[in-house]
Amino acid sequence: MAKKRALVTGLTGQDGSYLAEFLLEQGYEVFGLVRRSSTVNFERISHIQDKIHILSGDLLDQNSLISAVAEAEPDEVYNLAAQSFVPASWGQPVLTGEATALGVMRMLEAVRRVRLDTKFYQASSSEMFGKVRETPQSEATPFHPRSPYGVAKVYGHWITVNYRESYDLFAVSGILFNHESPRRGLEFVTRKVTDGAARIKLGLADELRLGNLDARRDWGFAGDHVRAMWMMLQRDEPQDYVIGTGATHSVRELVELAFGCLDLDWQKFVVQDERFLRPAEVDLLVADPSKAKSELGWEPTVHFENLIRMMVEADMKALGSKLSEQRSS
Ligand code: NAP
Ligand code: GDD
Numbered sequence: 001m002a003k004k005r006a007l008v009t010g011l012t013g014q015d016g017s018y019l020a021e022f023l024l025e026q027g028y029e030v031f032g033l034v035r036r037s038s039t040v041n042f043e044r045i046s047h048i049q050d051k052i053h054i055l056s057g058d059l060l061d062q063n064s065l066i067s068a069v070a071e072a073e074p075d076e077v078y079n080l081a082a083q084s085f086v087p088a089s090w091g092q093p094v095l096t097g098e099a100t101a102l103g104v105m106r107m108l109e110a111v112r113r114v115r116l117d118t119k120f121y122q123a124s125s126s127e128m129f130g131k132v133r134e135t136p137q138s139e140a141t142p143f144h145p146r147s148p149y150g151v152a153k154v155y156g157h158w159i160t161v162n163y164r165e166s167y168d169l170f171a172v173s174g175i176l177f178n179h180e181s182p183r184r185g186l187e188f189v190t191r192k193v194t195d196g197a198a199r200i201k202l203g204l205a206d207e208l209r210l211g212n213l214d215a216r217r218d219w220g221f222a223g224d225h226v227r228a229m230w231m232m233l234q235r236d237e238p239q240d241y242v243i244g245t246g247a248t249h250s251v252r253e254l255v256e257l258a259f260g261c262l263d264l265d266w267q268k269f270v271v272q273d274e275r276f277l278r279p280a281e282v283d284l285l286v287a288d289p290s291k292a293k294s295e296l297g298w299e300p301t302v303h304f305e306n307l308i309r310m311m312v313e314a315d316m317k318a319l320g321s322k323l324s325e326q327r328s329s
Pocket of ligand 2: 084085086124125126127176177178179187188189190192209210211212213215216217251276277278281282285
């Protein structure tokens with residue numbers, strides 16, 4: 001039987017790398033969309049790079065997306081690419097709208113123009129719930145986004161629903177709560193904290209500057225969440241799902257846990273810095289993942305404490321080997 005073909009946008013990102021790994025394990029032929037940059041940034045996919053067909057394209061460029069879909073002829077498209085860092089969306093709201101909102105429509109157009117029987121996954125976000133109208137948040141909770149990023153994701157969600165209803169496309173929107181891993185970008189709070197704690201432990205830094213310690217998030221493991229994306233596309237009917245662990249923790253609890261893993265008293269090192277406060281905050285996110293559990297059979301395998309421990313250990317190892325390389329050179 002011919003291998004199933006998948007096209008993943010955002011291949012070089014955290015989720016793209018985990019999803020590509022997962023699809024290869026499932027026996028897929030994997031195509032990944034990568035935008036041109038002056039230096040190659042394949043750090044997260046270097047171990048699987050030879051097994052993936054890399055295609056050049058940009059969410060801002062419609063023709064490149066049509067070409068990528070035409071070349072890959074995918075059974076499944078996973079649209080993970082986006083400007084995904086919330087604070088950057090206030091600094092670059094137009095770019096965020098172009099990539100995170102209109103980019104979704106361009107990918108849907110590419111799929112519609114090239115072939116109609118491709119299944120489409122859109123990486124939607126719990127940021128859409130923003131100033132939450134109810135707790136926990138489910139597929140039925142109304143949106144109230146609090147950042148240009150969140151607003152752009154609401155467009156991405158509704159254009160996905162609209163293409164499903166307009167063109168009978170198998171298009172789903174996965175509303176994913178925060179998910180983290182040792183591959184998380186260094187600017188996101190979990191990785192900033194685990195990397196920061198490891199640096200302090202190793203004598204490479206003496207403080208960590210953070211913003212709002214009271215914000216609460218439903219933090220899961222990226223490896224678990226990408227599996228849910230795939231599960232959504234294996235259903236007979238396209239439907240949208242909320243994916244999260246159902247537990248919420250504050251940034252303060254995160255800091256206490258990460259520093260505690262290294263026997264450090266966080267209060268001696270963490271400095272609150274208003275530069276990291278946001279013009280409008282999302283105070284509390286926590287998922288009601290019951291629909292995903294009952295219909296997809298999806299459940300998280302890694303919970304908050306183990307996730308943070310895994311990230312602290314990975315940062316200690318990575319920084320430790322860099323240090324010994326420097327010392328021996
Ligand atoms: P990430 O690590 O920031 O990766 C984003 C990816 O998008 C990168 O590969 C980036 O390429 C690519 N990209 C950005 N702009 C592009 C453009 N104009 N054209 C083509 N590619 C572009 O994000 P992530 O954490 O993996 O998240 C994946 C998706 O899920 C994103 O859409 C994000 O908004 C959404 N999401 C994430 C979470 C989460 O907690 N991680 C939760 C809900 C939803 P470069 O490497 O070249 O920058
Ligand atoms: N980044 C960051 N840096 N966040 C901080 C800091 C800091 O120094 N100090 C406190 N925080 C708080 C933020 O104010 C926010 O309330 C929370 O930590 C989480 O911030 P991020 O890790 O940057 O993630 P996010 O929740 O804004 O967005 C992530 O999750 C979304 C899903 O809910 C991103 O991955 C988005 O792309 C994703 O859609």
